[in-house]
Amino acid sequence: MKKSTIMKNTTLYGLLFFVLLIFLGPYIWMFMTAVKSQGDVMVWPPKIFPSEFHWENFLKIWQETNLPRAFFNSFIVAVIATAINVFLSSLAAFAFARLTFPGRNKLFLMVLATMMIPSGLMVVPLFFMMKNMPFSGPNGWLDSYPALILPFAVTGFAIFLLRQNFLTVPRELDEQATIDGCNKFQIFWRIILPLNKPGLALVAIFSFLSHWNEYLWPLTVARSQEMYTIQIALKAFQTQYNIDWPMIMAGATTAALPMILLYFVLQPLFEQGLGGMGSTGKE
Amino acid sequence: MKTETVPSMNIKKAKNNRELHKFKDILGSYLFVLPALSFLFLFSIVPIIYLIWLSFTDYSLPNPAVFIGLENFSRMLEDKLFLKSIFNTLVYTFGSMALGLVFALAIAVLLNRQLKGLRIFKVFYFLPTITSEVITAMIFLWVFDNNLGILNYLLKVLGMENPPAWLLEPTTAMLILIFIGAWRGAAYNTPIFLAALQSVPQSYYEAARLDGANAWKQFIHISLPSITHMLVYSMVMSVIGSFQVVAVVDILTNGGPMDSTMVAIKHIWQQSFEFNYVGYGASLSLVLFPFLLLITWLQLKLSSRKES
Numbered sequence: 001m002k003k004s005t006i007m008k009n010t011t012l013y014g015l016l017f018f019v020l021l022i023f024l025g026p027y028i029w030m031f032m033t034a035v036k037s038q039g040d041v042m043v044w045p046p047k048i049f050p051s052e053f054h055w056e057n058f059l060k061i062w063q064e065t066n067l068p069r070a071f072f073n074s075f076i077v078a079v080i081a082t083a084i085n086v087f088l089s090s091l092a093a094f095a096f097a098r099l100t101f102p103g104r105n106k107l108f109l110m111v112l113a114t115m116m117i118p119s120g121l122m123v124v125p126l127f128f129m130m131k132n133m134p135f136s137g138p139n140g141w142l143d144s145y146p147a148l149i150l151p152f153a154v155t156g157f158a159i160f161l162l163r164q165n166f167l168t169v170p171r172e173l174d175e176q177a178t179i180d181g182c183n184k185f186q187i188f189w190r191i192i193l194p195l196n197k198p199g200l201a202l203v204a205i206f207s208f209l210s211h212w213n214e215y216l217w218p219l220t221v222a223r224s225q226e227m228y229t230i231q232i233a234l235k236a237f238q239t240q241y242n243i244d245w246p247m248i249m250a251g252a253t254t255a256a257l258p259m260i261l262l263y264f265v266l267q268p269l270f271e272q273g274l275g276g277m278g279s280t281g282k283e
Numbered sequence: 284m285k286t287e288t289v290p291s292m293n294i295k296k297a298k299n300n301r302e303l304h305k306f307k308d309i310l311g312s313y314l315f316v317l318p319a320l321s322f323l324f325l326f327s328i329v330p331i332i333y334l335i336w337l338s339f340t341d342y343s344l345p346n347p348a349v350f351i352g353l354e355n356f357s358r359m360l361e362d363k364l365f366l367k368s369i370f371n372t373l374v375y376t377f378g379s380m381a382l383g384l385v386f387a388l389a390i391a392v393l394l395n396r397q398l399k400g401l402r403i404f405k406v407f408y409f410l411p412t413i414t415s416e417v418i419t420a421m422i423f424l425w426v427f428d429n430n431l432g433i434l435n436y437l438l439k440v441l442g443m444e445n446p447p448a449w450l451l452e453p454t455t456a457m458l459i460l461i462f463i464g465a466w467r468g469a470a471y472n473t474p475i476f477l478a479a480l481q482s483v484p485q486s487y488y489e490a491a492r493l494d495g496a497n498a499w500k501q502f503i504h505i506s507l508p509s510i511t512h513m514l515v516y517s518m519v520m521s522v523i524g525s526f527q528v529v530a531v532v533d534i535l536t537n538g539g540p541m542d543s544t545m546v547a548i549k550h551i552w553q554q555s556f557e558f559n560y561v562g563y564g565a566s567l568s569l570v571l572f573p574f575l576l577l578i579t580w581l582q583l584k585l586s587s588r589k590e591s
Contacts, residue, residue, distance in 0.1 A: 013398075023411060084322075095312050121334075122327070124565050152326070153322060213417075220556065249425065
C-alpha cells in the first residue's frame with residue numbers, strides 16, 4: 001500500500017516536471033541566450049549557460065534601439081485603454097444590472113453580439129475609418145495615439161463580466177442607500193464599485209494585457225517608428241538583427257518582463273481570473 | 284415632511300411631476316450606457332457596415348473607391364492563394380485546437396488533486412497565456428532553428444542523424460505552427476478546465492468508487508460529462524482565436540515555405556495593405572465573417588444535441 005503510493009507520487013511529480021519543462025523551458029532558453037555573447041551561441045555543441053554573463057546586452061537594447069520609445073508607447077496605450085474600459089464598461093454594466101429603461105435587453109444583446117465579432121476581420125474597415133476620420137489631417141488618425149487606443153478600448157466582454165459581478169450585490173444595499181438619499185451615480189460609485197474590486201481588477205488586467213500584447217492593429221495603424229508599440233518594434237528588431245540571437249532574445253526578454261512581473265505580483269488575481277475566464281461559457 | 288403639509292397641489296400637477304421624474308430617470312439611465320455603447324457602436328457595428336460597402340468596390344489608395352458590384356467575389360473563386368490560405372487556416376485551427384484542448388484537459392486532471400508543491404507548478408504552467416504571440420514565436424524560431432537550434436541538437440544527441448530543417452519544409456513548418464498554437468492553447472485552457480473539474484461535487488466520485496469504478500471510468504462517466512459545456516465553450520473560443528492567427532506566422536515563416544503557412548488573415552492583410560487592393564481585402568474579410576459564425580453556431584448546435 002505505502003510503496004504503491006510512493007510509486008504513484010513519483011510518477012506524478014515526474015509528469016509535473018515534464019510539463020514544466022515544456023512550458024518553462026523556452027523561457028529559460030530565451031533568457032540564457034539573452035545574456036550570451038554572439039560567439040557563445042555559435043559554438044557546437046550548444047551550452048545551456050553562458051561562459052560569461054553579458055548583462056550589457058540589455059543596456060545595448062536600451063541605448064541602441066527604439067525599444068524604449070516603443071515601451072513608452074505601449075505603456076501609454078495600454079494604460080489609457082484600460083482606464084477607459086474600466087470606467088465606461090462599469091458604468092454600462094451598472095445600468096444593465098440595476099436600472100430599467102426602454103430597450104435595455106436589446107442593447108445588452110447588442111453588447112453580447114459584439115463579443116462574437118472577430119477583430120481580425122475588422123482591421124480593413126477600421127483602418128479606413130481611421131484614415132478618413134473627420135476633423136483631422138490628411139492621414140486622419142493614422143499613426144496617432146487615438147487610433148492605437150480607441151477602437152479596441154471598450155469591450156463587450158468587460159461589460160458582460162462586470163454586469164455578472166454587479167448582479168451578485170444584494171439589492172437591499174441599493175435600497176438602503178436610496179433611503180439615505182444617494183442618487184444612482186452615488187450608489188454606483190460608493191456601493192457597487194467598492195464591493196466589486198476583484199472584478200474591476202480582472203477587467204483592468206485583461207485590458208492591459210491585451211493591449212500590451214496586441215499585434216495586428218498597431219501593425220496596421222502605426223506607420224512611423226515613433227509610434228511603434230512594443231510588439232511591432234520587436235518584429236522590426238528581428239529584421240534589423242537578423243541572426244544576432246542574443247540581441248533578439250534580449251529584446252524579447254525585455255518586452256516579456258513587465259507582463260511576467262505583473263503576473264507574479266498579482267498572482268492570486270490572475271489565478272482567479274484565468275480560471276474564471278471560462279465561467280462566461282456556462283450560460 | 285414639508286410636502287405633506289401642501290394640500291393645495293392638484294392631481295394634474297402631481298401627474299406631470301411624476302412623468303417628468305420618470306423621463307429624467309430614463310434619461311439618467313441612458314447616460315450610464317451611452318458612452319460605452321457609442322464606443323461599441325462606432326468601432327464594432329459601423330465597421331461591419333463599412334466593410335460591406337468596401338467589399339463591392341475597387342479601392343486602391345490614393346484613388347477613391349469605385350463601385351464594381353460582385354467583381355471582387357468572382358475574383359475570389361480564381362484566387363488559388365485564398366483557397367489555400369483557408370485550407371491552411373483550417374488545418375492549423377483544428378490541429379492546434381485538438382492538441383491544445385487534449386493537453387489542457389490532461390494537465391488539468393493532473394493538477395486536480397492534493398499534492399505538495401502543486402501551486403508552484405500551476406503558476407509556471409500559465410505563463411504562456413500572458414506572453415505575446417510575437418515573443419512566443421521569436422523564442423520558438425530560435426528553438427527550432429535548423430543550424431543552431433537547441434531542439435536539433437537534442438535530437439542529434441538522441442541519435443537522429445539528420446533532423447529536419449523544421450521551418451524550411453512545408454509540412455514541418457505547419458507542424459511547428461500547430462505545436463505553438465497548441466502550446467499556447469494548452470496553457471490558456473488548463474486553468475479553465477481545472478476550475479470546471481474542481482466544481483464537480485466529490486460525492487459523485489465517492490459514489491462511483493463504491494460502485495467499483497476505476498479512475499479511468501470515473502473520468503469518462505463523471506468528469507467528462509460534467510465539463511462538457513466548458514469543453515464546447517473552449518472549442519468555440521479556440522476556433523475564433525486560431526482562425527485569426529497571424530502574428531506567429533509573421534515572425535516564424537512569413538507565410539512560407541511555398542505558401543504552406545499562408546493563413547487567412549495574413550492573406551487579407553497582404554492584399555489590403557501590401558498590394559493595395561483594399562476592396563478585394565474587404566470582400567475576403569466579409570466572406571470569412573459568416574464562415575466563422577457558422578462554425579461557432581455548428582459547434583453550439585452539436586453540443587446541445589449531445590446533451591439532450
